[in-house]
Amino acid sequence: MLLEHVVVLLRDVDTRWSSTFLMVNCFLELYPAIECFIHSDPKLSSTTQLFTSTELEVLNDIREYLYTFHSIQELASAEKTPTLLIVLPLYEGLLEILELMRDRLPNLSQVIDVLLDQLREYINKARTTCIYALAMGKSFLIML
Known part of the structure; x- marks a missing residue:
């Protein structure tokens, strides 16, 4: 049907x-x-x-x-209370997706480059914190 x-x-x-x-x-x-x-x-x-x-x-x-952003938002909001355990891996994945998308969508490459710079800056700051290491480590263990 x-x-x-x-x-x-x-x-x-x-x-x-x-x-x-x-x-x-x-x-x-x-x-x-x-x-x-x-x-x-x-x-x-x-x-x-x-x-x-x-x-x-x-x-x-x-x-x-x-x-891309709609999907990330949907994944994050699937949980009643999104936590770093969910959000940080999503940001890492978003970074990879946007890098691939830059080549796929040349009309939007300038917009994507600006966003990539901002996202990298945010992620690099987050990577220097202990809570980031804990959240990503726990996320990795759960995936195993």
Whole structure:
């Protein structure tokens, strides 16, 4: 049995990584319907400018970029009380993902570079603390 995926407009959301990702994702899913709607009305068709294929490609890159943070947030918030044991390995993984993503999404490489610099600075500061060593050590033992 094929389950129907219902897509509706989003409203009343705080602007955060996840809500921004969800709005962009929703727009890209609804874009074919938006195109059909605009093309079905001659008045709209003559006065409304649709996205170009390049603009859609860039927006799709942005969606992929935001999906990374949405996923990390979802993993962290899966626990009732996210702890360093959960969050620190997620940051380490995020660093690796962003480094790979920089090559995959050249349109966003400058944004990713800025974020990588900030994330590396944060992680390097965290690595100098005893609590970081304890959390990462415990995290490693749990994975075994």
